[in-house]
Amino acid sequence: MTTERAQEKRQFGHRARLALNPAQVRLIDAQAHAARTTWNLLHDLWTMTPKCQRSLTRMDAAIRQARKEIDWLSLLPAQAAQAVLKTYLKAWKNCWDQRAEEPNFKARIRSVMSVDIPQGRDLQVKRVHRRWGMVNIPKVGRVRFRWTRDLPVGKHAGKDNRITGARLVKDALGWHIAFRIQTLETMPEPHQGPEVGIDAGVNIPLALSDENHQDHGRSPRLPDGAADRDKWLNPDEKAKLLRLEQRAAHRKSFRRPKERSSNRLQNTYDQIKQLRARATRRAADWQHQTTTALARTYGTVVVEALNIPNMLKSAKGTVENPGKNVAQKSGLNRSISQEAWGRTVTMLTYKTARFGGTLAKVPAPNTSRRCSACGFITPGSRESQAVFVCKNPDCGWSGNADWNAARNILHLYRMGHALIPAAGRAVARRTHGVKPATAR
Numbered sequence: 001m002t003t004e005r006a007q008e009k010r011q012f013g014h015r016a017r018l019a020l021n022p023a024q025v026r027l028i029d030a031q032a033h034a035a036r037t038t039w040n041l042l043h044d045l046w047t048m049t050p051k052c053q054r055s056l057t058r059m060d061a062a063i064r065q066a067r068k069e070i071d072w073l074s075l076l077p078a079q080a081a082q083a084v085l086k087t088y089l090k091a092w093k094n095c096w097d098q099r100a101e102e103p104n105f106k107a108r109i110r111s112v113m114s115v116d117i118p119q120g121r122d123l124q125v126k127r128v129h130r131r132w133g134m135v136n137i138p139k140v141g142r143v144r145f146r147w148t149r150d151l152p153v154g155k156h157a158g159k160d161n162r163i164t165g166a167r168l169v170k171d172a173l174g175w176h177i178a179f180r181i182q183t184l185e186t187m188p189e190p191h192q193g194p195e196v197g198i199d200a201g202v203n204i205p206l207a208l209s210d211e212n213h214q215d216h217g218r219s220p221r222l223p224d225g226a227a228d229r230d231k232w233l234n235p236d237e238k239a240k241l242l243r244l245e246q247r248a249a250h251r252k253s254f255r256r257p258k259e260r261s262s263n264r265l266q267n268t269y270d271q272i273k274q275l276r277a278r279a280t281r282r283a284a285d286w287q288h289q290t291t292t293a294l295a296r297t298y299g300t301v302v303v304e305a306l307n308i309p310n311m312l313k314s315a316k317g318t319v320e321n322p323g324k325n326v327a328q329k330s331g332l333n334r335s336i337s338q339e340a341w342g343r344t345v346t347m348l349t350y351k352t353a354r355f356g357g358t359l360a361k362v363p364a365p366n367t368s369r370r371c372s373a374c375g376f377i378t379p380g381s382r383e384s385q386a387v388f389v390c391k392n393p394d395c396g397w398s399g400n401a402d403w404n405a406a407r408n409i410l411h412l413y414r415m416g417h418a419l420i421p422a423a424g425r426a427v428a429r430r431t432h433g434v435k436p437a438t439a440r
């Protein structure tokens with residue numbers, strides 16, 4: 001007799017590329033600009049209003065008024081404007097809970113263009129072909145998108161399985177739609193698979209304690225200054241990137257200070273962004289495939305608990321205005337690849353949970369210096385980045401340095417050093433007395 005397993009609500013996103021004609025692109029661009037302006041108006045209003053007078057009603061009224069008075073603001077559907085308000089207040093909440101910086105104005109060039117579609121029923125998603133689906137975008141119309149996974153639509157949709165909303169997001173490769181999906185799934189059986197320690201290696205992208213190393217076949221180290229993601233480009237693409245960067249530098253040399261960049265320069269920047277976006281997508285694709293395979297295979301996955309400093313973000317700068325001495329500031333390439341490592345851990349966290357497994361974290365110090373055979377830290381044991389040879393006279397174990405670290409990680413877990421998992425993001429709570437006035 002089988003026992004009934006509990007059902008669990010699951011929320012996740014699915015991103016698909018939209019097939020738009022130029023007129024539709026212009027329409028959605030206009031909506032995104034209107035959404036950004038709405039945000040800036042709200043922020044202006046918020047900072048100008050005395051603390052005691054800030055309220056949801058007031059902000060809401062301001063949006064309505066602005067939409068009446070400024071023609072092009074009403075290009076944005078009313079519900080999307082409401083979503084901007086909701087996101088704006090959420091941004092303050094995140095700030096007060098110390099999860100994020102204070103919200104600020106959104107600049108035209110630096111901010112990601114996006115439009116929210118908060119109501120799932122507006123979307124009218126339908127599959128029309130093996131590879132294509134149709135979706136309704138408010139004020140734009142029916143639009144085709146690539147159908148790459150089965151969505152809960154039509155007879156598959158119900159109260160528990162449905163699309164609850166979506167967001168349009170533009171990147172260098174064009175407009176995408178990110179669906180918000182809610183499903184009810186049976187809780188998985190506890191995963192009976194083996195335990196494994198994983199280390200984000202210098203020479204092996206993911207070193208596993210049982211030697212089932214995961215490699216993507218791309219060069220692990222690049223000359224200083226080259227961004228880590230560039231290794232995902234093929235040689236001819238890398239050559240093209242170099243050419244484009246030289247061209248951009250050349251064109252930039254003609255630009256006087258405070259002058260707008262020319263269309264030609266902007267065009268070159270766009271091409272650079274497209275190449276970079278392609279590299280990022282390849283990296284993410286490899287991460288998804290690898291983490292899914294790992295979550296399927298192993299019952300317990302153990303990783304190092306690392307803190308990825310925010311300074312990376314500021315050191316790197318943007319395409320238009322790259323940071324200087326990035327490599328030195330961010331502590332060489334290893335810490336740059338840790339950014340990718342953070343994403344891998346995030347994926348492993350939710351994927352192991354889906355397959356009934358667990359992800360454990362152990363404290364990081366010395367995992368790369370300790371010998372995984374005898375357990376001693378003997379000076380000079382790590383011969384090079386790649387090889388670990390134990391200098392303890394009674395031991396003499398040698399092996400790949402990344403593999404050694406992965407073995408240590410698993411060992412720490414087996415000794416009971418796993419950190420207690422925190423649910424969600426860490427929140428430093430304020431006492432009630434000092435909590436700022438919230439919008440109600």
Ligand SMILES: [Zn+2]
Nearest residue numbers: 371374390395
């Ligand atoms: Zn040893």
